[in-house]
Amino acid sequence: MTIAPDDARRSGSHVYRAMRDLVQSMDDTDTIPGKFEITQEGIVHDMMSPIGPHELTVLRLRKRLEKVMPEEIVAHTGEPDVECQSEGIMRRPDVMVIAEADMETEGTFDPHTICAAIEVVSRSNPDNDWVSKVRDYPLIGLPIYAIFDPRTATGAVLTDIHPTPEGPRYATRKDFVYGEDVTIGDWTISTDDLPRYQD
Template identity: 35%
Template sequence: MNGMSPDEVARMREVVAHLSEYAEHLEKGWKVETTDGEVKLVAMSPNLPHGTNARIFREQIEAQTPHVTAVNDTDMTDPVTGLEKVPDLMAFVTGDVDPQADSVDPRAVLIVVEIVSKTNPKNDLVTKLYDYPRMGVPVYVIVDPRDGTIGVHSDPKPGPDGIRYRHSVPCMFGDTFPAGQWTFDTSGLIRYR
C-alpha cells in the first residue's frame, strides 16, 4: 500500500483476516475492504434493482465470452498494493483463476462493474475509481441507478498523480456501449425509486 512497509502490509492483512472472519458471523452480509492503510467493514445490502443490474451485465459478459467467468460479490486481493475489494461483478478468463482460491488476484480480472449503492455512493464513485487502476483492473464500469448514468473507465497508466484511468466515457441507461472486449446493451437497467 502507499508508503507502507512490508511489516505494516502483513499486519494489515492479519487485521483484514480477523475482521473478515468476524464479518461472516454478523446477521447481515458484511465484507472487508481496504484503502491506503484503512480497513473498512462494508455492509452488503443489495436491493432488487442493484441485483438485477448486476445480473444484466453478468449475462452479457457470459453470452459474449463463454471462456470467461463472471462472479458477484467475491473477494479480490491485490498482492502488489495489498488492497482488498469486493466488487459487485468481476470477470476473468476461467482458466486464469484457481476456482478454490479464497480471493481473486485483480491482475487476472478483465473488467469490474460496480452498481452504485444508495447509502454509500462515494465508495464506488471516488474510492474504487482511485483504487482499481492501482490494482491493475483494466476496465471499470460504474453504473449509477440513482440518476441513470454509467461511466466507463479504462487504460490505467502511471502519471504525475499516480496510476489513473486515462480514458473515461460517460453513458446513460438505455445506451449500447463498448467496454473492454464486450458491447453492453443497457436498455434493461433499472433505476432506483
C-alpha cells in the first residue's frame, strides 16, 4: 500500500520531513506490523509480517555472502535505513553489502556506501521489489540490486546504472533460477536450498 502526496520527492520540503518523522515513529512502535519506507510515490507500507521462507532466505543469503567476502565487508540485515534526502527516498533493503567501517555513522546509511542491495520478494507486495525498487535504487546510486523471488524460485541481478530520459536506470539484468550460482558484485554464491512460498 502506498500513501503520500505528489510532492513527496521534494526532500527539502516539509512534506518529506513529515513523512520521514512518521515513518520513524512507526518504526519505534511494535503495534503496527510490517515495514514503512519512503519512495518517490510516497510512503510504502509492506504489511507482511516476517514469515519463515522470507526470513530463512535472508539468513542463508547473508551467511553465504559472508563466507566469500573479505572480513571487512558485511552482509548487514536490519536497521538503519538507506536514505537519499536529495531524492526524498528512504529504503531498508533486506540485505545490504557494506564495509563495516561505513556502518560507523549516526542516523541513516548514505546510499553511496552500499556495495549492493538484496531484496527477497514479499508475497504480499511483489511490485515493491520488482517495480518500485528497480526504479528507486539506481536513482539513489545503489550500484547492484539483486532480487530473490520465493514465489517463482527465480531472481535477477541488476547492474550498470546509466542515464535515461526517465532518470538513472540499470542497464544490465542477469536472470537466474534457484539452483544456479549467482554473482553479486565480486562474489558468487549458491542458490541451492533457498525456500519457496507455499500456496
